[in-house]
Amino acid sequence: MNGRATSPWRMGMMAALIAFLSACSDKSRPARQIAGADPSRGLELIDQVGCGACHVIPGLAWPQGRTGGSLEGFGERPLIAGRFPNQPGTLVAWLRDPPSLSPNTAMPPTPLSEAQARDVAAYLYSLDER
Amino acid sequence: MSRPTSTASMSADPRAVAGLEGWPPPALDPAGPFAEPVSVLSWVLLAMGGAVLLTVLLALGLALFGPRRWRRRLGGPWLVWIGGLAFPVVVLSALLIYGLSLTGVLSQAPAPGEMRVRVTGEMWWWRVAYLNADGREVMQDANEVHIPVGRPVVFELDAADVIHSFWVPRLGGKRDMIPGRRNVLRLQADAPGVYAGQCAEYCGGPHALMGFVVVAHTPEAFEAWRAQRAAPARAPVGPLAMRGAEVFASAGCGACHTVRGSVANGLAGPDLTHVGSRRTLGAGILPNNRGTLAGWISDSQAIKPGNRMPAYPVLQGRDLQALAAYLEGLR
């Protein structure tokens, strides 16, 4: 491309937004920990990949898809997709390639790398019931 | 066991593509000869406007707070004759000549042999057709216009339903798309890149979510792109995509959408022959990958309320996934 750098203004805005949002959702007792993962980066990825096309995700204003169900309170849910134990390892695998775990799911593989999926998982675990 | 097969690159996010930022302001950050002089004009106007404003503020300040002698001198009809009449007449006449000549330069009629693209505004997406030398449509696409750099491209602007307006700020001014009329706009990009476009005329409902991109290639890259695009759709590869193709046919997608090389030949919605290679989904609003394709097909109304594509609550999870895989493979 033409090599235009992302403007500092834009970066600052994003950082402020994310700090604001995670301050809201980051309650005292995260249900599950993922070492080294960055929940705020996770939200950024959720926005970029377009998870909202199917899911309502707290912290994401739009889109709020109805196909895949709301992820509100995901951090305290016992199961993923009603089938698998909600554990970090399973979640990260699920986020990258759900059909490999559950062939009949509507959720297709995503373009997330392992590290990116860990960030997204970390964000999802920060969502409690309020 | 299949490893993640979705290969859409992360940079396909429309909001992360270089060229779509608002800073520097695209209208003042020209990328072609139809935008360049307008941006110069804008700076001239801004500077003159600023100077006049300062003058008026100075006069007002003096009138209110100035020393008595100054104020008495200001407070006569001469100020009105000079400031209100003579000065504006001179300045405005100069500006007018500048503006009229520039208007002339920018609205020159297209020369024969220039590349032509027909863009039709529809509620709320853009139908794109590339024309050959005879003016016949040879290639269909949607929400994305690919052009070669370095030469003017003629856009024939139509509207299918209501009035829309075609605007790529970094390449030039906008032009309305009016039912029953055909407007012509010439644009040129000087450097390869992605340039954001947007519907500028209020067209109801999700007018706010009616974006598109212009992708400018080097001439060689453009020819390569054209050759690839001219081919009919790729046959689905692998069992999942093949299942997806079957779902596409059985769910009746072909009633509205065309996939060249298959039986699907609907005309109401965007041409999907190469949908997998588009940068965005839903007219410049969503990243294009298998997940967003699935979400869009299943319930686009939740994403872009009011758009013309109905929700498909009848598809089974697996079928939806297969369909998304098939479409993603149409590159």
Place this chain on the structure above:
Amino acid sequence: MTLRRIPISLLDERFPTKSRRPAGELPELEEIWCRPKGWGWFTAINNNFVGVYYVGAAMLFFVLAGALALLMRTQLALPLNGVLGQETYNQIFTVHGTMMMFLFAVPAVEALGVLLLPQMLGARDLPFPRLSAYAFWAYLIGGLAFFASLFFGLAPSGGWFMYPPLSSSTWSPGINADFWLLGIGFIEISAIAGAIEIIVGVLRTRAPGMTLDKLPVFAWAMLIFAVMIIVAFPSVILATTLMELERALNWPFFDPARGGDPLLWQHLFWFFGHPEVYIIFLPAAGAMSTIIPAVARTPLVAYPLVVLAMLATGFISFGVWAHHMFTTGMPRLSINVFSAASMAVSIPAGIQVFAWIATLADGRPRFTTTGLFIIGSVIIFTMGGLTGVMVAMVPFDWQAHDTYFVVAHLHYVLIGGMVFPMFAAIYYWLPMVSARPLSERLGRWVFALMFTGVHVTFLPMHLTGLMGMPRRVYTYLPGRDWELPNLISTLGAFIFGIAVALWIFDMIRNFRPFGDREAGDLHQSPGLEWVPAGLYSLRSIPIVKSLYPLWDQPDLKADVVAGRYLLPGSAMGGRETILTSAIEAEPQALLRMPAPSPWPIWAAVFTAGFFLLLTVQAYAACVVSGVLGVYCIMQWCWSLDLPVEAEVAHIGGHIRVPTYVAGPAGHGWWAMVITLIVAAMVFVMMAFSYVFLWSRNPAIWSPPPAHGVLYVGIGLYAGAALAALTACRLARLGRACARWSVAGLVLAADLVAGAWILDFQAWRDAGLRGEASAHGAIVYAFLVWQSLFVGVAALMAIYAILRLFFGLVAPERPTTGDLIGLFLIYSAGQGGASMLITHLFPGA
């Protein structure tokens, strides 16, 4: 009844009178113009009540539409915010624009005119007080109904400009768009009624001696404003009529598939819509030019130039409409012409700005709240004007058009050019009607917050626009750097909101109208409106010798209050003022004015009911309401042209004037002529539309009926005109002839109706159908327009017969017959002209 000239020199010899006034005179005046009681508050018609109601209603709509703006700014504070849904937002921005333009700006300046003009001109009231009352109530009811449509999700969502095809029944099914047409319908009625009132008021009820060079700038501005309404509003009347016909009957004026053209709407809408901006601006500028001398304690610098500038604005503003259409692909020549005109129109604005600055420099300005709003207005308006010059440059407009840059521009112009002057006017003139002035201390806060709010809101929008953000979007995607400027704009909007809230608080605390005493002048002002007055307005009507009478005629105030000038009491025991000549302002006659009456408000209620019920498609109830409305209007007119006890009246100083004037000297005649000019303008715009549609699609034009129909039709119309003309002559020739004149009027009405039926039938027989093509649509549109006149002519004929039946027709009172005759002659002429156009152009 020839009018005798009463030169001003004669008046100068006799006034101010020296003798003591009789003791009963003042109590009688107070009794006649007394304060209403109970339900009387609704039936009050004089301007010091209706004017206050009117300004109040306009400000109510300003606050409501402003609240909508806050909702929109809340939604846009963050990208992809979910405060308002898409459809809700689209409805809200449509209603915000429509209300601000149609229900606030135009009515507000008109209301200011209704409230201020009589006293400024030295009249007791405007010449048609019942018409003002009717216009006000129709506007209030219609406006509230329009606003309420939001709560039922029935509000229009096509933008305040309602471009077809988006607003057509295909893309806007449901009655939402009809609600827009309803709202506009009421403002059309009230604007035209107000314009008639103001033109006749300014030209015919000025204080003796107030020649045009001594006319306060505000009155000049209102006069130009009213004339502009007469020229501009017909265009929108026609546009809305065509759109409703297209929506209701499927006549394709704007549908290209059947030969229509969406651009026809844009031409008609903006031919009204851009002058509209100056219609709003001129009265506000007039108020500025009137207030500034008082604030600066010195006469306005370059008064003649300012008046000329306003006239020039009026003229040029009719040549700039297409600058809203630079991006529609118009031919380059027209683009250039409109670009030049759009730049030229900024010159008169500059003249006024510099005249204000020069006046401030010349005097010793006071920094009262009024003064602050004046200064704020100059700054904000100048900024809006400069961006206006920018968008008048076509290449720049191609970028800026339909972006937030234009949103910024138009708000700077309208807030600087109208809202700030309006607040200056409120702070300046409020002590004229209220027992307490507004608080100066709070006022400074209101100003400071509002001034800050404007810039914080709209200055960043210039940038947002250049950054590529289009207008009328309910949300925007993140990642385009539009977040920060939008957040700032939202912050500014709330600062503005706080200022307005503070002003409302102050109004509640201090605004005490309709009392026995007023706070009075805070600025030692020069205008007649500051002569102490009662509910009867001025105690006596002065002879004016200066543009600034209270500065240059030192004893004037005392003499007027002591009743030493004209009409010191009531000459005939009723509400009266003096009718003066249009140029010289010499007294001509006593203008007897109607008493308060419930009929205008009932007429307004049923008019509103008619349109509302039509909109919600309750046709039976709608017809009932329409019939009742007509009945109320007839009742209202019934008491107007009654027998007069005396032919002449004494108006002080041994001056006698007639109590009844008919023909071109009468105020009713003027009003009818102005109404007919409005009708004629609608007709001209219709003819334009006809030619425009033909030029777009000549191929679909089908041949007209055989010419025989044309000859017979023209013959019938000529006969109708002749009958009406003869009737008017007959009416003056004696009692028996006067009776026959009614027969003449009825005959004329019949002939007009007959010719219409003939024409209609001929087109039906020729096979033309309204829904088939744009040709059919526009031909039947002519017929629909003419049918309105046939209908009104029929009602007038019935009215004339009723008057005959009740013995009210008399040769010394020919006015009613004259006006009906005038209307019939026009109807015949219009019918003939429409036949000529539709049958002969473009030829077979």
